[in-house]
Amino acid sequence: MKLQVGDKVPTFKAKTQSGENFKLLDYIGKPLVIYFYPKDNTPGCTLQACSFRDQYQDFQDLGAEVIGISGDSEESHDKFAKKHKLPFVLLSDFKKNIRNAFGVPSHLFGLLPGRVTYVINKEGIIVSIFNSINAASHIPTALKAIQKMK
Template sequence: MTIAVGEKVPDFELLASNGDKVKLSDFHGKHVVLYFYPKDMTPGCTTEACDFRDYHQDFADVNAVILGVSADPLEKHQKFIEKHGLPFLLLADEDHKLSEQFGVWKEKNVFGKVGFGIERSTFIIDKDGVLVKEWRKVKVQGHVEEALQFIKDNLA
């Protein structure tokens, strides 16, 4: 069962790239941009992360925090952050429980190889913990700007 727009998002806790356990409730009073991506250091994921990096201050200006989530371990997240100067936390969802909660853990066919992985998706959670917007099967180009504009138009 996945979380639907309009529903309160259950509190979750994951290990973050700073070494701390992070809960959604830690960000109460802020809007949360929770973006799920397939894998650190891959071209599309790098572009998306760098777009979020480049707009990080714009999100902060509208009281929004960015959290990236993939099934990669912390060590890969830390290398990804260092290599690209990412100013936000990446969460390690190695058992993909959070990804399953949001319905983004999917069967994928990559170059003829079938397996499971994260479908690139973004969710906006308002300052009260309610899911207010979702984008599934995200195309990277222009997506970060669209997410920022949604917050400006609807939540700021």
Template sequence: MTSLIEGDKAPSFSAKDQNGKKISLADYKGKKLVIFFYPQDMTPTCTVQACNLRDNFALLMKHGLEVIGISPDSTESHKKFETRHQLPFPLLADTDRKIIDKYGVWGEKQLYGRKYMGLHRTTFIVDEKGKIMKIILKPKSKQHAEEIIAALAAG
């Protein structure tokens, strides 16, 4: 799992979103940012998580939060995911796992007793100065926005 801790400087990154636009952490300087790492577009749990953030996007923005999703999927896959579910935030394609590795969210997983390597669903809340305020390990997909707001309220 991630070796990053709250208070660490968020690792810088730059990648293309679903529209081919290059987005970097520096673009969000002076803003609070939610970076949610998820395993794969169109899968049931990832869809529930992304749609929860979509449905609560106005609430998150009201709390001064911007949102970015990152997965190892391609920009084309992200575009289909965004279009199918009307997602209002950028989805960054990290096909070479450079960002995923910087944030330490790739590792061994287990499903039905089978071990394999994959992305650990993890969310980072980054403050206006680029420091990690909160790390949510294993977010609850159906209540993810509520988890983020509660984490902010808890300080």
């Protein structure tokens, strides 16, 4: 099932890069940017994560939280976050349960996990979905969607 604008975000639990338990329900009540990306330390994913990092304060100023999700391990996420000084949560989804719950498609004939960004309002409703392999385009698109909510 592929989620669409207007759908309620599925609730889930996962482990953060520091091994802590994460529950999406703890974040409902504030705007969220949840972005799925293929893999830590690849050129496009590093560009995307660092762009979210560089504009993280802009999201915070609007009351929004940024959450990155990929199939990498907690350890990989921890190294990636420390290396690039990422101030937001990265979640490990190695079994693809969260990716499947959102219906994130794959790219390149199913060989590459998809790159999709979801913007969710305070009520937990998806207000924007951006699906593009172009890593840099996700940040301004998500920021505009958050700004529209204000």
